[in-house]
Amino acid sequence: MKEPILSVRNLTKRFGGLTAVNNVSWDVYPGEVVGLLGDNGAGKSTLIKCISGVYHAEEGEILFRGKTVTFPRPIDARRQGIETIYQDLALANNLDVGANIFLGREVKKRYLGGLIKTLDDAHMLEESRKTLESLHIQFPTFTQPIENLSGGQRQAVAIARAVYWDAKVMIMDEPTNNLGVPEQKKVLELIRRLRDSGVPVILITHILPDVFAVTDRVTVMRRGRTVAEKVTTETNTEELVQYMVGARDDTRPVGQALQREVPLPH
Amino acid sequence: MADTAKANLEVAGSSGKTSRSRELVYRLSRLWAWFFLGVMVLFFVVAVPIYNGGSVNFLTVRNSQNILVAITPVLLLGLGQTFVIITAGIDLSVGWVMSLASVLSALAIRESFNAGAPLFLSVIAGFLAGALGAGAIGFANGTIIAKLKVPAFIVTLGSSFIVRGLSLLWSENTTVIGLPAGIRAYGNESLFYLIRGEGGGFYFFAPPAVTGDMLRRMDRILPYPVVITAVAVAIAIFLLRRTQFGRHTYAIGGNVEAARRAGIPVDWRIIQIYTLSAATAGIGGFISTLQYTAGSAVIGDPLLLASIAGVIIGGVSLAGGAGTVVGTIIGSLIIAVLTTGLVELNVDAFWQFIVVGAVVIIAVLIDQSRDIIVGRVREGS
Numbered sequence: 001m002k003e004p005i006l007s008v009r010n011l012t013k014r015f016g017g018l019t020a021v022n023n024v025s026w027d028v029y030p031g032e033v034v035g036l037l038g039d040n041g042a043g044k045s046t047l048i049k050c051i052s053g054v055y056h057a058e059e060g061e062i063l064f065r066g067k068t069v070t071f072p073r074p075i076d077a078r079r080q081g082i083e084t085i086y087q088d089l090a091l092a093n094n095l096d097v098g099a100n101i102f103l104g105r106e107v108k109k110r111y112l113g114g115l116i117k118t119l120d121d122a123h124m125l126e127e128s129r130k131t132l133e134s135l136h137i138q139f140p141t142f143t144q145p146i147e148n149l150s151g152g153q154r155q156a157v158a159i160a161r162a163v164y165w166d167a168k169v170m171i172m173d174e175p176t177n178n179l180g181v182p183e184q185k186k187v188l189e190l191i192r193r194l195r196d197s198g199v200p201v202i203l204i205t206h207i208l209p210d211v212f213a214v215t216d217r218v219t220v221m222r223r224g225r226t227v228a229e230k231v232t233t234e235t236n237t238e239e240l241v242q243y244m245v246g247a248r249d250d251t252r253p254v255g256q257a258l259q260r261e262v263p264l265p266h
Numbered sequence: 267m268a269d270t271a272k273a274n275l276e277v278a279g280s281s282g283k284t285s286r287s288r289e290l291v292y293r294l295s296r297l298w299a300w301f302f303l304g305v306m307v308l309f310f311v312v313a314v315p316i317y318n319g320g321s322v323n324f325l326t327v328r329n330s331q332n333i334l335v336a337i338t339p340v341l342l343l344g345l346g347q348t349f350v351i352i353t354a355g356i357d358l359s360v361g362w363v364m365s366l367a368s369v370l371s372a373l374a375i376r377e378s379f380n381a382g383a384p385l386f387l388s389v390i391a392g393f394l395a396g397a398l399g400a401g402a403i404g405f406a407n408g409t410i411i412a413k414l415k416v417p418a419f420i421v422t423l424g425s426s427f428i429v430r431g432l433s434l435l436w437s438e439n440t441t442v443i444g445l446p447a448g449i450r451a452y453g454n455e456s457l458f459y460l461i462r463g464e465g466g467g468f469y470f471f472a473p474p475a476v477t478g479d480m481l482r483r484m485d486r487i488l489p490y491p492v493v494i495t496a497v498a499v500a501i502a503i504f505l506l507r508r509t510q511f512g513r514h515t516y517a518i519g520g521n522v523e524a525a526r527r528a529g530i531p532v533d534w535r536i537i538q539i540y541t542l543s544a545a546t547a548g549i550g551g552f553i554s555t556l557q558y559t560a561g562s563a564v565i566g567d568p569l570l571l572a573s574i575a576g577v578i579i580g581g582v583s584l585a586g587g588a589g590t591v592v593g594t595i596i597g598s599l600i601i602a603v604l605t606t607g608l609v610e611l612n613v614d615a616f617w618q619f620i621v622v623g624a625v626v627i628i629a630v631l632i633d634q635s636r637d638i639i640v641g642r643v644r645e646g647s
Contacts, residue, residue, distance in 0.1 A: 075529050090527045092520035094587035095513075103517060104528030106510045118508040 003066065005030050005200055006051070006082075006169050011060035013050055020046040021057065022224035028169060033191060033201045035211040035232070038221035039244050044204050047221070048171055052084040053077040065168070081168030085158045087177055093147035093154075097139065098124040100146060101131065101161045131164045132156070135193060152183030159190055163199070170194060171202045176210055188214050206244075208237050222246055291636070298632055299581060299596045302625075306600065310607035317611050324610060327460060327485045334492045337602040339364065339566070341595060342495055342550035343573035344580075345502045346404075346543030348594045351577055352506075353518045353539060354586025355418040359407060359426040360547040360573065363400045364566025366433040367551025371396035372442035372561025375449060385448045392449075393552050400548025401541050403429055408540030412533035418540075433563035442561030453556025456486035457493060491553045498549055503591045505542075515539060519586030575622060576601050579629040600625065 004027035013021040021043045028034055038044045049055040051062060053071030061068050064080060071077040074084070091100050099106075102124045108117040125142055132139065137156045139149070146154055155175055162170055172191070176184040191201050191214045203215060211218050212232060220228040220243040228243040228250050242248040307325065314324035323329075343360045350357045374395030379388040403425060410421045459469040461476065461484045476484060506512035514535045517525040526532050547566065554565045580597025582589025604625070605618050 074527065088523075090521070090524040092517045092524050092587070094516055094520035099513060099517075103524065104514075104530045106513055108510060117510065119510060119513060 002029050004028055004063075005065060007063040008047070008051065009061050009063065011047070011050060011057045011062070013046055013055055013057045019224050021050065023060070024221075024224075024226055025060075026219060026226060028200050028202060030200055031195060031198055032216040033195045033203055033214050035215035035218040036202060036204045036221065037206065037208075037211055037218055037240060037244065039206060041223075042221040042244075043224040044221045045173065046224075048084070048173065048202065048204055051077070052082055052171060078165070081166055082171065083162035083165065083167035083169070084171040085155075085162060085173065085175060087173050087175075091146060091154055091158060094145050096144060097132070097142045097146060097157055098128040100157055101128045101164055103161075105165070127164065128160065131160045134197075135160060135163065135190060137190070150183060151179050152186050155179070155183075155187050156190060159194070163194070163197075167199055169200050169202065171204070173204045174206075175203070176205070176207060184210075208240060211240070212237070220244060222249070225251065227251055296581065299579060299593060299600065299629070303596055303600050303603065306603055306607070310603065310610065314607065314610045322610065324607060327487065329606065329610075331456075331486060331489065331492075333599070333602045333606050335489055336606065337576075337598045338491045338495045338553060339550045339569055340573045340576055340601065341598045342498060342546050342553070343566070343569055344576045344594045344598055345498060345591065346539075346546035347573055347577050348502070348580075348582055348589055348591055349506065349515050349539045350418070350543045351574075351582045351584060352515050352586060352589050353536065354522075354584070355411070355536070355539070356422065356574075356584075357404075357407070357540060357543045358419065358422040358570065359403065359429060360543060361566040361568070361570030362426040362429040362433065363403050363544045364547040364551040364554070364569065365563050366403070366429045366436075367396035367400040367548035368555045368565050369433050369437040369442055369551075369561040369563050370399040371552040372445060372555045373436065375555065376442065376445050379446045385446055388446065389449060389452055389556070392555060393549075396552035396555070397545050397548040400551065401545040404541040404544025405537060407544065408537035411540065412536040422540075430563075430567075437561060437563040439563070441563075442555075443559075445555070445559050445561075447559065449556050450559050452490055453553065453559070454486075454489060456489040458487035460485045460487055491557060494549065494553060498546060499591065499595065502546070506591055511535070511538065516587060519588070521587075572601060572622070573598070575626045578626055581629070581633065583633060584630075597629075 006028040008024060008026050011021055011024045011026075012019065024043075024047060026047075036044045036048070046055060050057045053074040053076055056070075056072075062071075063069070064082065069080065071080075071082075077084075092103060095103070098121060107120045107123050107127075109120045110117055129142060135156070137153075137160065139153060141148075146157055149157070159170070159172075175187050175191070179187065188210065191203065194201050195214075195216075201214075203210065205211060215232045218228075218230050218232050218235065218240065219226050220230075220240060222244060223246075227246075228240075228248070230240070239248070243250075310324040314322055343364060347357055347360060371392035375388045375392035378391040379385065383391065407418075407421050407425050410416050411418045455473055457471065459473055461467055461469075461474065461480055463483050465480065466483060467474075473486075474484070506515065514525065514530050514532075517528070517530060518532055518535060522532060550569075551566060555561050558565075576598035577589070577594050578584065578597065579600055580589070580593030580595070582593060601622055604621055608618055608621065609615070
């Protein structure tokens with residue numbers, strides 16, 4: 001068995017009286033796409049935000065490449081190579097592809113011994129083009145504001161940015177939301193390609209067809225706990241739905257799964 | 267190069283083609299201000315001689331220089347404002363800051379000259395007092411906006427009252443006079459001189475010693491205020507187009523949350539941008555002191571709205587994220603040409619306001635209809 005690249009051990013995150021993530025232990029291995037499945041309020045986004053440095057867990061620890069890590073801010077997680085692609089993409093739509101990929105990390109040319117620094121747009125454009133080519137992404141234009149691109153193309157820009165900056169783990173939050181069907185397919189294909197290039201992908205979703213389309217493994221969360229860990233080829237839609245709604249639960253004895261639970265506010 | 271783009275376009279399919287036709291509409295609609303300026307100039311070139319029975323022409327050397335001098339203060343206020351509005355902010359203090367800078371630079375020139383400094387050094391002292399004094403106000407504005415999260419509209423509205431009070435206090439509610447007469451040349455002489463007609467010629471740097479009829483036939487080409495403004499414009503274009511600072515300015519206006527997540531020092535950039543805005547207004551105040559050989563605590567007050575109008579006509583979006591310095595120049599030129607032309611046509615000065623107001627509204631309408639045609643939806647703003 002390979003060593004996990006990312007692990008969480010007994011992680012708990014509370015918001016006041018609400019336990020959003022409850023004693024979760026979970027592993028991500030190199031070269032896999034792992035789905036994190038669950039209904040709204042299941043705690044999957046909270047778990048991910050604990051990993052990416054947005055939230056800080058009360059209990060438990062995070063191990064990245066075998067070492068315990070803490071990320072005070074999201075930028076600290078990114079510096080170590082944990083890249084999160086948010087639903088709103090975090091792109092500046094008024095800037096072009098190159099400007100977005102290098103946003104905040106612009107490459108500069110120096111003149112007069114560094115007294116005057118200008119943007120090296122040609123270099124940034126070329127690097128962006130190479131990165132997109134390596135991901136087999138083609139664009140009509142690189143030099144127009146990306147607001148002229150489709151949702152899927154912008155998704156590709158966000159992914160290319162993470163790839164260029166050497167992502168070790170890619171977290172994608174509902175990446176096919178708000179996309180047309182052909183665009184969804186392209187994004188899923190991109191996820192497969194990322195895995196093939198060795199970057200593990202955590203796919204947060206509640207869309208079951210996406211899970212079966214790209215994941216190798218799937219973890220189901222419900223009410224803050226992981227209720228199932230499955231190899232994707234060894235499960236089916238019906239079973240996963242049962243886990244999602246609480247009709248099945250691997251962490252409890254059969255028969256007790258349907259006990260009445262107090263609904264959580266979300 | 268073009269071939270690759272074409273190939274990719276075909277691969278990208280229908281979405282790619284839409285994006286190219288969108289791009290075309292986008293580019294054409296960006297040019298309307300140039301078009302409008304051209305039509306307006308043509309109109310005055312034809313209308314002014316007809317109105318005057320052929321005795322006066324609109325597009326003369328003298329008139330062109332008058333227009334350039336006239337837009338100098340408006341453009342300087344608009345330069346910094348361009349950066350501010352691109353970040354989706356607003357700086358309402360620039361008019362009053364210009365007045366403050368006029369007073370400060372007049373005081374600095376007078377006091378340093380009276381203390382025995384050579385004229386040139388006094389002028390430098392005046393420049394520094396105007397630009398740095400104004401810059402300090404902008405720094406305070408930016409700090410309150412970025413760190414204390416008070417809306418820019420409120421902060422700059424409040425600070426403009428404070429600045430106005432300071433200007434009146436320091437000028438003792440009167441024009442600051444007693445400046446060395448020599449500074450007049452800095453504010454009014456020019457790089458080149460042209461004397462038309464008999465015995466005329468072209469002169470560089472020093473004004474020819476002429477009087478009477480020949481003086482009336484002499485045109486000043488590129489007066490120093492215009493030269494100073496041109497340098498400021500060139501620096502602003504460079505900053506916005508070619509530097510990381512400019513890139514961050516656009517990013518903040520496009521999606522401030524994305525800018526923050528990308529690690530851009532957003533707060534520091536906002537402080538810098540408001541400092542820049544005030545400093546360019548300060549240079550405007552300094553220039554007015556040179557032009558009038560006096561400091562005035564009210565010189566910039568009426569210019570604020572004209573400068574914002576120029577910026578908006580030039581295509582800077584109040585929603586942030588879009589605009590150029592060149593656009594602001596065109597917008598300011600449109601206002602100046604309109605004003606000058608209407609005067610030549612002997613139209614009542616009050617009509618200028620009505621026409622400029624209409625042009626501002628039309629400019630924004632065109633901007634919006636472009637967004638509808640292009641069909642882009644601005645997220646997060």
